[in-house]
Amino acid sequence: MTSLDLTGSESTEANRLRSRVAAELRRSRERSTALTDAVDDDDLVRQHSKLMSPLVWDLAHIGNQEELWLVRDVGGREPVRSDIDELYDAFQHSRASRPSLPLLKPAEARGYVSQVREKVLDVLESTELSGRRLVENAFAFGMIVQHEQQHAETMLATHQLRTGGPVLHAPEPPPAAPLPAREVLVPGGPFTMGTSTEPWALDNEGPAFAVDLAPYWIDAVPVSNGDYLAFIDAGGYDDQRWWSEAGWAHRTAASLRAPRFWERDGDRWLRTRFGVVEPVPPDEPVVHVCFHEAAAYARWAGKRLPTEAEWEKAARWDPASGRSRRFPWGDDDPGPLHANLGQRHLRPAPVGAYPDGESPLGVRQLMGEVWEWCDSDFLPYPGFAAFPYREYSEVFFRGDYKMLRGGSFGTDASAVRGTFRNWDHPIRRQIFAGFRCARDADGS
Ligand SMILES: [Fe+2]
Numbered sequence: 213m214t215s216l217d218l219t220g221s222e223s224t225e226a227n228r229l230r231s232r233v234a235a236e237l238r239r240s241r242e243r244s245t246a247l248t249d250a251v252d253d254d255d256l257v258r259q260h261s262k263l264m265s266p267l268v269w270d271l272a273h274i275g276n277q278e279e280l281w282l283v284r285d286v287g288g289r290e291p292v293r294s295d296i297d298e299l300y301d302a303f304q305h306s307r308a309s310r311p312s313l314p315l316l317k318p319a320e321a322r323g324y325v326s327q328v329r330e331k332v333l334d335v336l337e338s339t340e341l342s343g344r345r346l347v348e349n350a351f352a353f354g355m356i357v358q359h360e361q362q363h364a365e366t367m368l369a370t371h372q373l374r375t376g377g378p379v380l381h382a383p384e385p386p387p388a389a390p391l392p393a394r395e396v397l398v399p400g401g402p403f404t405m406g407t408s409t410e411p412w413a414l415d416n417e418g419p420a421f422a423v424d425l426a427p428y429w430i431d432a433v434p435v436s437n438g439d440y441l442a443f444i445d446a447g448g449y450d451d452q453r454w455w456s457e458a459g460w461a462h463r464t465a466a467s468l469r470a471p472r473f474w475e476r477d478g479d480r481w482l483r484t485r486f487g488v489v490e491p492v493p494p495d496e497p498v499v500h501v502c503f504h505e506a507a508a509y510a511r512w513a514g515k516r517l518p519t520e521a522e523w524e525k526a527a528r529w530d531p532a533s534g535r536s537r538r539f540p541w542g543d544d545d546p547g548p549l550h551a552n553l554g555q556r557h558l559r560p561a562p563v564g565a566y567p568d569g570e571s572p573l574g575v576r577q578l579m580g581e582v583w584e585w586c587d588s589d590f591l592p593y594p595g596f597a598a599f600p601y602r603e604y605s606e607v608f609f610r611g612d613y614k615m616l617r618g619g620s621f622g623t624d625a626s627a628v629r630g631t632f633r634n635w636d637h638p639i640r641r642q643i644f645a646g647f648r649c650a651r652d653a654d655g656s
Pocket residue numbers: 273277302359363
């Protein structure tokens with residue numbers, strides 16, 4: 213969401229905000245609908261992987277969260293279906309157990325989310341968007357837009373895990389553009405990390421604070437499949453030197469040999485992507501690798517993963533002004549020339565694409581393409597305050613998680629920013645995650 217333009221009368225501004233919220237809600241619903249209409253009812257209720265919910269659970273859960281926050285809390289209205297709250301509470305039931313619950317059938321789930329949405333549009337029209345922190349700048353609406361878009365990415369990951377032919381289609385992403393350098397030097401010194409001003413930022417993104425970093429080099433683009441193949445061909449998966457203790461234990465227990473969804477075919481590698489089996493494209497950022505694989509590759513390459521602060525400085529710091537921007541290219545919301553976001557393309561673009569989206573230092577494809585693993589644990593920033601509920605972030609701090617930054621081709625523009633923080637277990641591979649490398653500048 214753009215920073216608010218506070219010119220004009222207050223009512224004009226509030227109406228503009230309402231129109232924007234309505235458009236974002238509509239866009240997120242179009243995405244959920246496309247992902248759930250693409251398959252039949254059997255497919256919607258089936259569990260395609262123990263890691264994921266049935267798609268029909270995601271759909272009704274989206275509606276239930278929207279009902280809880282916008283119909284009941286913000287709107288103060290009567291519940292639409294209070295009897296199903298417990299079924300769709302992500303903290304009550306693990307993903308693996310969700311198919312055995314008495315879930316709403318696909319037609320019921322569709323009816324439910326439409327009914328909730330109708331009430332929400334009414335609440336949006338009649339709610340004063342000020343006076344209470346939850347509604348200031350339409351925050352709760354923004355949170356629900358992002359929640360639905362986050363589930364749209366989760367549902368896209370479920371599509372990647374389902375077997376069968378392709379049901380999703382999208383045009384190819386743009387080609388690579390010439391890249392002046394493969395690595396960029398980020399000078400040492402302080403920068404502002406996090407945000408205290410972004411209106412729809414989630415609690416863990418703030419408050420803004422100063423971080424002083426030593427100089428470092430960071431890759432100008434994510435690590436490609438071709439780069440990663442060199443690691444495989446060099447025996448990287450069989451050489452314990454490159455792996456952390458936990459990484460080696462996991463690699464051994466899970467028999468990791470290559471990124472998930474890859475299989476060897478004679479002397480080449482094939483991959484399955486949304487039901488299409490195709491040769492692995494060497495120029496595309498590698499995706500579906502876990503944190504341990506990323507860290508092992510980096511060590512083999514004589515580098516390391518960036519920390520979360522290093523990633524964010526490379527993405528947001530403008531050496532000319534010394535300030536941190538919302539996005540690598542500036543403060544404007546992401547457009548189609550900036551980044552591969554929003555499921556416009558169902559694959560990452562080749563490394564070197566999106567020159568208009570590069571950071572002032574010349575680092576490319578930080579937003580979109582693939583979530584990037586960072587070598588940092590999920591910790592609160594100094595001065596963190598949980599809002600609007602502890603379960604959004606606080607209960608996950610200090611857990612077995614590593615940070616992911618920048619969003620993927622499956623992430624919507626409303627659900628990612630230069631400050632946005634994502635986290636997952638270091639063994640996860642079904643997410644659209646890859647990485648880029650960094651190294652210390654001192655002594656190099
Ligand atoms: Fe959720």
